[in-house]
Amino acid sequence: MSKELKSKKWFGEKNLEGFLHRSGMKAQGWPENMIKDKPMIGIANTFSEAVHCNSHLRILADHVKKGVIAAGATPIEFPVISLGEFFLSPTSMYLRNQMSIDIEEMIKGLPIDGVVILTGCDKTTPAAIMGAASANIPTIILPGGPSLKGNWKGEELGSCTDCRRYWNELRAGNISQEDYDSMEESIYRSPGFCMVSGTASTMACISEAMGMTLVGAATLPAVDSRRMALANRSGQQIVNLVKNNVKFENFLHRKNFINGIVTLMAMGGSTNAIIHLLAIAGRTKTKISLDDFNQISENTPVLANLKPAGSKLMEDFHYAGGVSALLKNIRHLLNIETESVSGEKLKDILDQSENFDQEVIRYPSNAVNDKGSIAILKGSLAPDGAVIKVAAASKKFLNHIGKAIVFDNAKELSDNIDDPNLDISEDSIIVLRNQGPIGGQGMPESGFLPIPKKLLDKGIRDIVRISDARMSGTAYGTIILHITPESYIGGPLSLVKTGDKIKLSLDNKTLDLLVDNKILSERKSSLKVTEHNSEYDRGYGWLYKEHILQADQGCDFDFLRAK
Numbered sequence: 001m002s003k004e005l006k007s008k009k010w011f012g013e014k015n016l017e018g019f020l021h022r023s024g025m026k027a028q029g030w031p032e033n034m035i036k037d038k039p040m041i042g043i044a045n046t047f048s049e050a051v052h053c054n055s056h057l058r059i060l061a062d063h064v065k066k067g068v069i070a071a072g073a074t075p076i077e078f079p080v081i082s083l084g085e086f087f088l089s090p091t092s093m094y095l096r097n098q099m100s101i102d103i104e105e106m107i108k109g110l111p112i113d114g115v116v117i118l119t120g121c122d123k124t125t126p127a128a129i130m131g132a133a134s135a136n137i138p139t140i141i142l143p144g145g146p147s148l149k150g151n152w153k154g155e156e157l158g159s160c161t162d163c164r165r166y167w168n169e170l171r172a173g174n175i176s177q178e179d180y181d182s183m184e185e186s187i188y189r190s191p192g193f194c195m196v197s198g199t200a201s202t203m204a205c206i207s208e209a210m211g212m213t214l215v216g217a218a219t220l221p222a223v224d225s226r227r228m229a230l231a232n233r234s235g236q237q238i239v240n241l242v243k244n245n246v247k248f249e250n251f252l253h254r255k256n257f258i259n260g261i262v263t264l265m266a267m268g269g270s271t272n273a274i275i276h277l278l279a280i281a282g283r284t285k286t287k288i289s290l291d292d293f294n295q296i297s298e299n300t301p302v303l304a305n306l307k308p309a310g311s312k313l314m315e316d317f318h319y320a321g322g323v324s325a326l327l328k329n330i331r332h333l334l335n336i337e338t339e340s341v342s343g344e345k346l347k348d349i350l351d352q353s354e355n356f357d358q359e360v361i362r363y364p365s366n367a368v369n370d371k372g373s374i375a376i377l378k379g380s381l382a383p384d385g386a387v388i389k390v391a392a393a394s395k396k397f398l399n400h401i402g403k404a405i406v407f408d409n410a411k412e413l414s415d416n417i418d419d420p421n422l423d424i425s426e427d428s429i430i431v432l433r434n435q436g437p438i439g440g441q442g443m444p445e446s447g448f449l450p451i452p453k454k455l456l457d458k459g460i461r462d463i464v465r466i467s468d469a470r471m472s473g474t475a476y477g478t479i480i481l482h483i484t485p486e487s488y489i490g491g492p493l494s495l496v497k498t499g500d501k502i503k504l505s506l507d508n509k510t511l512d513l514l515v516d517n518k519i520l521s522e523r524k525s526s527l528k529v530t531e532h533n534s535e536y537d538r539g540y541g542w543l544y545k546e547h548i549l550q551a552d553q554g555c556d557f558d559f560l561r562a563k
Contacts (some may be wrong), residue, residue, distance in 0.1 A: 004390075005039055005040075005113045005242070005551045006040075006111060006113050006137075007110070007111045007112065007113050007505075008036075008040060009111075010040075010100045010111035011025070011035050011036050011111065012037075012202065012513045018120050018352070021111065022035050022036070025058075025074075028177050028388070029317035029454055030074065031292075032046070034074050034241045034270060035074065035350065037070065037244045037409075038073050038074045038112055039072075039074070039110060039114065039239060039243070040071040040073065040074050040076055040078050040111055040241070040466050041068045041074065041075050041076065041110045041111045041113065041114050041116065041235070041238055041239060042075075042077075042078060042106075042110055042112035042114070042115035042116070043064050043065065043068075043075055043076065043077040043078070043115070043116050043118065044058065044078060044079075044080050044083070044106065044107070044116070044117040044118065044128070045057055045058070045061050045077055045078070045079055045080070045118050046079075046080055046082040046083075046116055046117075046118055046120060046121075046124045046128070046147065046197075046393075047061070047079070047082065047118070048082035048084065048269065049254055050086055050088070050315070051081065051082045051083070051084030051086075051120065051121050051124075051155045051557070052084070052086065052088045052191060053084060053120040053144060053191065053192060053193040053200065054082055054084070054118075054120035054121055054124065054144055054191070054192075055145055056144060056191035056192070056222055056223065056377060057118045057120065060118055060142065060144065060152045060227065060228065060488070061077050061118060062229075063228045063229070063231035063232045063235070064116050064118070064142065064231045064234055064235040065077065065235060066231070066235065067231065067232035067234060067235020067236040068116075068235040068236070068238065068327075069235075069236075069237060070181075070232070070237035070238070071236040071237075072239060072301065073113075073238075073239045073242070074480060075235070076110065076112060076210065078106060078110065079317070080099065080102045080103050080106060080117075081095065081098060081099040081102045081119075081127075081552075082099075082121075082124060083095055083096065083099055083123040083124050083127065084121045085121060085122055085123070085445070085472070089444060090440075090441045090442050090444060091154075091440075091441075091442040091443070091444040092121070092122060092123040092269065092275050093123060093200060093442045093443050093444070093470065093555070094441060094442025094443075094544070095123070095442075095540075095545075095554075096104045096123040096130075096279075097124060097130075097548075097555075097556060097557050097560065098195065099123065099124070099127035099128075099131070100126075100127045100128075100130035100131040100134070100560070102131065102558070103127065103130075103131030103132065103133065103135070104130075104131035104135045104389065104545065105130055105133045105284060107131065107132065107135035107137060107509075108135050108237060110336050112140065113138070113170050113242045114136070114138035114140075114238045114239070114241055114242040115132070115135075115138070115139050115140075115238070116135060116140045116141075116142050116235060117138060117139065117140070117141055117142065117232050117239050118142050118144065118299075119141060119142070119143050119144065119337055120143065120144035120192070120193050120200065121193055121200055122193070122198070122199040122200045122203070122272065122423060122473075123199075124200075125141065125143060125200065125203040125204060125207060125276075125281065126203055126276035126280060127552055128141060128242060128530040129141065129207065129212065129276075129280050130279055130283050130556070132279055133248060133252055133280060133283040133284055133558065135241050135248070136247050136248050136249050137247060137398065137436070138238060138241035138242045138245070138246055138248065139212070139238075139241075139248040139341075140213065140214070140234050140237060140241070140341045141207045141212040141213050141214070141217070141245075141543055142213065142217060142230075142231060142234045143189070143193075143200075143204040143207065143213065143217055143218055143223070143502065144193065144222050145193070145204075145217075145218075145219070145220050145221055145222035145223075145227050146192050146193055146194070146195040146200075146201055146221055146222060146314035146315065146318075147159065147188055147189065147190050147191065147193065147194065147195045147221070147222055148189045148190040148193035148221055148222075148304055148315060149187070149189070149195055149241070149313045149316075150162065150186055150187035150188065150189060150195070150225065152182070152183050152186035152187065152553065153185055156329070157183070157187045158187075158194070158195055158196035158199075158307040158308075158313050158314065158474070158489050159187050159188055159194045159196065159381070159544065160187070160194065160220075160472065160474045160475075161198075161223070161307045161308040161473065161475070161476065162183075162197075162307075163183065163187055163188065164448065164474070164475060164476075166179075167180070167232070168450075168451060168461065168485070168539065169451055170455060170555075171450075171456055172456040172457060173323075173454070173457075176370070181382070183423060189266025190222055190223045191222050191223065191225065192221065192222025193222075194473075194474050195313045195314040195315060196306060196307040196308060196313060196314065196339050196474050197267055197268050197269050197270065197304065197306035197307065197308065197309065197314075198270055198309075198472060198473035198474040199270040199272040199273065199472065200473075200528045201218070201219075201269070201270075201271030201314050201473070201475055202264060202267065202270040202272070202273045203272075203276060203400050204217070204218035204219070204259040205218040205219070205263055205264075205267055205269065205323050206263050206264055206269070206273060206277070207260075208263075208324075209259045209260050209262070209263035209323055210249050210251055210252075210256040210257070210259055210260045210328060210338075211250075211251040211256060211259075211338055211339055211340040211341060211346070211447055212248075212341060213234075213340075213341065214230060214233055214234055214237065214341065214342050215322075215323075215324055215340070215344075215349055216221065216230060216318070216322055216323075216324075216437060217230055217234070218322065218323050218439075219314055219317050219318035219322040219323060220318055220322075221314075221315050224528050227412075228460060233339075233383055234354065234497065237341060237342060238341075240241065240343065241341060245378060246339070246341075247317055249284065250339065251338075251339075251340075251341070252280070252284045252286060252336070253286060253287070254286045255335035255337075255338055256291070256335070256338050257277065257280075257281055257286060257288050258275060258296065258316075258334075258335055258359075258435040259327075259335055259338060259346070261277065261288075261292060261293060261296045261333050262296055262300055262327075262330065262333050262334055263326070263327065264277075264293075264373070264374070265296055265297045265299065265300035265302065265372075265373040265374060266302060266303050266304060266326055266327070266329075266330055266373070267302070267303075267304040267306060267326060267367060267373075268302045268304060268306060268308075268309035268310065268369070268373045268389075268391040269373070269374075269394070269473065270389075270470060270472075270473025271374060271387045271388075271389050271473065271482070272470055272471075272472075272473055273385055273473075273484070273553050274374065274376075274553055275470070276554070276557055277483065277554075278290075278552070278553060278554035279553075279554025279555060279556040280554070281554070281555050282553065282554050282560075282561040283556070283561065284558065284562055284563055285563055286555035288554055290376045291376070293374065293376050293511060294307060294375060294376045296333075296508075297332060297371065297372050297373055297374050297375060297390075298371055298375075300330065300333060300371060300373065300508075301330070301362075301364050301367035301368075301369060301370055301373065302368040302369035302371075302373045303329055303330065303361060303362040303363065303364070303367055303368065303384070304317060304326055304328055304360070304361060304362075304444065305360050305361070305362055305369070306357060306360075306367050307474075308392045308474060308475065309368060309369070309373070309389075309391035309476070310368050310390045312360045312531050313495045314361045316357065317360055317361070319356065319357065319360075320355060320356050320360035320361045321353055321354055321355045321356050321357075321361055322424035324349050324350055324352075324353035325353045325354060325355040325356070325361050327346075327350060327353075328350045328355070328483045329355070329361065329362075329364065330355045331347075331350050331364055334346065338348065338440075349538040352438045358451070366381075366385075366528045368391065369390070369391045372390045372391075372506075373389070373390060373391040374387060374388070374389050374390060374391070374510055375387070375388050375506060376392050376509065377480065377506075377509055377510060377511040378511070379503075379510040379512040379513075380492060380511075380512045380513050380514045381483065381496070381502065381511045381512055382483045382484060382492070382493075382511050383484075383485070383491075383549075384484040384485055384550065384552045385482065385484050385551070385552045386466075386480050386481065386482055386483045386511050387480070387481045387482045388478070388480045388481070388504075388506070389471075389476075390506065392476035392477065393462075393476075393477060393479070394462045394474075394477070395463070397399060397463070397464050397478040397503050397504070398421055398478070398504070398506040399504065399507055400429075400464055400478075400503075400507055401501055401502070401503045402427045402428050402429040402463075402464055402502060402505045403427070403428055403499055403500070403501055403502075403503070404428075404429050404430075404435035404466075404496050404497070404499065404501070404502050405422070405423070405424050405428050405429070405430050405431065405498055406431045406433070406496055406497060406498045406500075407430070407431065407432050407433070408433060408434060409432075409433075409434050409435075409445050410432065410435065410444075410468075411541055413430075413432055413449065415543065417449075417452050417453075418452060418453040418454075419452075420453075420454055421494065422454065424452055424454070424455065425455075425460075426455060426460050427462055427463075427496055428463060428464075429463070429464040429465070429502050429504075430449050430463065430464070430465045430466070431467070431493070431496055431502075432447070432449055432465075432466070432467040432469065433466075433467065433468060433486075433487035433488075433493045433494060433496070434468075434486075434488050435447070435467050435468050435469035435487060436468035436469070436483070436484075436485075436486025436487065436488055436491075436550070436551070437490075437548045437549070437550060437551065437555050438486065438488050438489060438545055438548060439468070439486055439487060439489070440468070440469055440486075440488075440551050441528045441536070441541075442544075443468075443469060443470050443551070443555060444470065445469065445470050445471055445472045445475075445480055446467065446469040446470075447467045447469035447470055447471035447475075447481045448465075448471050448472060448475040448477070448479060449465040449479070451463060462477045462478055463478065463511055464478045464480070464504060465477065465478065465479045465480070465481065466479075466480040466483065466493075466502065466503075466511075467479075467480075467481060467493075468481075468482065468483040468484070468486040468488075468493055468551075469481060469482075469488055470482065480504065480511060481561075482549045482552075482555035484550050484552045485549065486551075490524075490527065492520075493526060494527060495513070495515075495527075496513060497521050497523075499514075500514070500515050501514040501515075502514065544557075546560055
């Protein structure tokens with residue numbers, strides 16, 4: 001060992017504390033020789049029956065334990081908060097920072113020398129990385145893997161890209177309620193996270209590209225037996241990292257973040273990853289900014305043909321060669337001297353990789369998009385930035401001027417969007433506000449604004465939509481998100497009125513409200529001061545409202561950022 005183990009002080013000393021610590025382990029069946037002289041490896045498990053994506057992680061934890069024991073160490077499994085999109089209100093993003101605190105404090109407080117963190121659904125991976133970055137001991141991230149491909153009436157489905165697509169068709173009257181209901185048993189066929197290029201898949205792939213996982217960990221299907229072997233190897237490898245004192249900060253340098261951003265762009269990944277990467281970097285001395293995302297996006301082609309930007313699914317992506325095969329095609333954009341938790345350098349991993357399906361993993365010569373998977377916009381409507389997923393948008397709207405149709409909250413939008421008298425056309429721009437970190441209580445994924453039924457009936461499936469909300473990585477369309485500063489705290493979005501013209505220019509990376517400054521000043525002076533939501537009056541909600549940062553700083557708590 002290159003330094004004395006933390007666990008040795010807990011279990012090796014012949015005093016009252018040492019007696020109690022050893023006694024607690026022996027009460028669980030561990031013999032003396034597995035307690036005093038072995039590294040202790042934590043297994044942070046986000047298993048939960050309230051998170052179907054993570055419902056198989058008990059099995060993976062058992063295989064991590066086998067690997068830890070095989071490598072000569074002792075495993076200690078412990079639970080941490082588990083965040084799922086389906087069953088958690090108001091949104092799992094609201095609790096991401098709390099989960100990161102949970103992980104950080106458990107790692108710091110327990111007598112462990114290294115940790116394997118089992119992750120899955122969207123916010124569990126960034127929360128795990130944030131907490132691990134702050135605790136900074138030897139760490140391996142082990143994603144739970146994507147679910148199997150959906151299959152319905154002979155069509156391969158991806159959650160929830162296709163459930164959203166067919167929801168529009170149901171509202172348009174093109175399929176029956178019975179048809180739509182029958183899809184429920186077909187779209188999710190196993191545990192695991194969404195099998196499209198959604199947030200969970202994106203963050204898993206970014207983790208692998210940054211070197212935080214073993215090769216293949218991001219894409220191997222959740223129920224594939226090879227994932228159990230991968231879990232075993234993760235258990236073995238964390239012991240090696242402990243023996244060599246390889247701390248987590250080794251994978252959090254700027255060059256690692258650049259590799260992660262390149263991966264985000266090349267796979268046409270989730271816009272949520274921008275917020276998460278900014279938050280993770282904020283836990284370190286490494287600095288990245290929104291400008292980094294724009295610069296890298298402009299130089300990176302979209303090569304992964306994955307829904308919602310493409311047509312394939314994560315299972316296909318893995319069989320085609322996975323993250324390493326994707327990165328091999330753009331190795332000139334990467335820092336290939338970075339290391340993985342496996343001990344290999346990225347250049348060696350890429351040399352060993354192979355592309356088995358060129359329709360799934362494209363080459364730059366036949367890219368899904370030549371460049372610009374995601375763009376950062378700035379302008380009078382978004383002084384501190386906004387985000388658009390170009391790869392999933394309609395090209396005809398990427399340089400567009402339209403009249404705003406404004407809704408103040410999600411209920412108002414829901415109650416009125418299908419009103420046949422709504423004055424809206426294909427060229428209009430729907431605006432939803434009060435959905436940011438504070439106004440939306442956690443910045444919900446409400447940015448996938450519905451198309452009015454009167455437009456659906458005309459065959460229209462996309463229009464420009466703007467909000468200070470987030471959007472699920474499984475969603476698609478010409479949707480502008482993360483307007484910063486948010487409207488709830490008086491950002492420019494709070495000044496927009498129905499009928500105002502808004503200009504989107506992807507060419508200039510701008511988003512502007514075309515209203516005279518004098519008029520805007522008058523509107524601003526008449527704005528009522530908004531009181532914080534009553535739900536924020538106590539407990540975690542009060543802490544959240546007092547310390548949450550805006551989207552351009554990752555929506556972390558100010559007191560959690562690195563000094």
